[in-house]
Structures are given as C-alpha cells and as structure tokens.
Amino acid sequence: MSFAPVLHAEWIKIRTLRSLWGALAAILVATAAFSALAAADADTGDPDPLFSVFFGISFGQVAAIAFGTTAVSSEFRGGALRLTLSAVPDRWRWFAAKATAIALPALAVGLSTGFVTLLVGRAVLGAAAPGWAEGVRGAVGCGLHLTLMALLAAGLATVLRSGVATLSVLIPFLLIVSFVVGDVSGGVADFLPDRAGQVALHSGWDGTLGPWSGLAVTALWTAAALLAGGWSLGRRDV
Secondary structure (H helix, E strand, O other): OOHHHHHHHHHHHHHHOHHHHHHHHHHHHHHHHHHHHHHHHOOOOOOOHHHHHOOOHHHHHHHHHHHHHHHHHHHHOOOHHHHHHHHOOOHHHHHHHHHHHHHHHHHHHHHHHHHHHHHHHHHHHHHHOOOHHHHHHHHHHHHHHHHHHHHHHHHHHHHHOOHHHHHHHHHHHHHHHHHHHHHHHHHHHHHOHHHHHHHHHOOOOOOOOOHHHHHHHHHHHHHHHHHHHHHHHHHOOO
C-alpha cells in the first residue's frame, strides 16, 4: 500500500475521535486565554513584552502533548494496532503516516493559536505591545513549538505504549522538573525541549540559543523521540 492511502486512513482516525478535537481546541483556548490574562497584568515597562503576549504557551503545550499522546496511545488499546498492521505491514510507513497525520492538524492549530494570541495580546497591551515583526516571529515560533511538542509526545507514547505513562512523564517534567533544573543548572536547562523552543517567544535572549536554533534543538529532541518510537515499533510485538 502506498503512503497516501495510509495517511488518509490515519487522518480518518484522528478526525473521528472527539477527544482529539477537544485537545486541539484546548491548545488554542488555553494559550490565548492565559496569555491574555498575563498581558493584562503585565507592567507597561515590561522588558519582554513578546513573552507577555505568549505566556500561555506553557499551558497550551500541555494540550498539544495530550493530543499527540492520545492519537498514538489509542492504537494500543483493544488490539487496534494489530488490525492496522495487518492492513499496512510496513511498520515504518504506517508510523510515518501517523506522525504526519498528527503534525498537520497540530501545525494548523498551532499557527492559528500563535496569530490569535498575538492579536489578543496586542489588543490588551496597546502601546506596550511588541512590534509586528517580532510578533509574527513569535506567532510562527509558537505554532512550530506546539507542533514539535505534539510529535515529541507521539514518539514517547509509541515507546511506552501507554497514554497514562507518557503523560505521567512529560507533564511533571514540563511543570516541575524543567523549572527545578533551570534554577540549579545554569545554561544546561536552555537545551531542554520546552525551554529551547520557547526562546522564539522572547524579545531578547542571553543564552547560547536564539529563536531558530532553539527550535532546532527542540526539533532534535522530537526527531530522537520519533526515531525511538519507530525503532520500538519495529522491534517489539504488537
């Protein structure tokens, strides 16, 4: 079977699971809502108005992780993956189609979230808002970061074969471990996937990474997770 029919089949799965649409909607709502609240409370002399606009991405990326995790973990319930692989014996082709079916809606929602959040933030901040050039850079960075986090979760879920286990690893890491490591490790924390990708959401940066190099680091983490997921899928019984 060629790639296009496999991709179409995986898109149908995503389109027909309401929990996945809920996770996609939560990406936009959580990011925009918490960003608006942060922008409303921001000081007019804030040296980093761009991050005030995109502050809510810390919550939106949790929804992105839930989307990527659920899209994959549903395959490991009730023998669904055995049925899928009986139709598509090439496991790497199937996994590539699954990752693509996750990436496309995540990117569309991520970019929409970035630009909606930018418009809301500029309206709230008024004259203190960031300029359009860095605002657009932040919106694009927001969309790419959310997409990469969804794919990172998808790769890890394929390795762990459990949505609960994946969320139990990633969410505490993002909400707790990343901050603790950041407080005690200096520049090492800048290379963690969530911190690296969010450099694009800051007006300035003092560390080693810039906006695009930071996103590249997050992309490397995501690629490693997907490769690990593909290797696990190819080596283990379903």
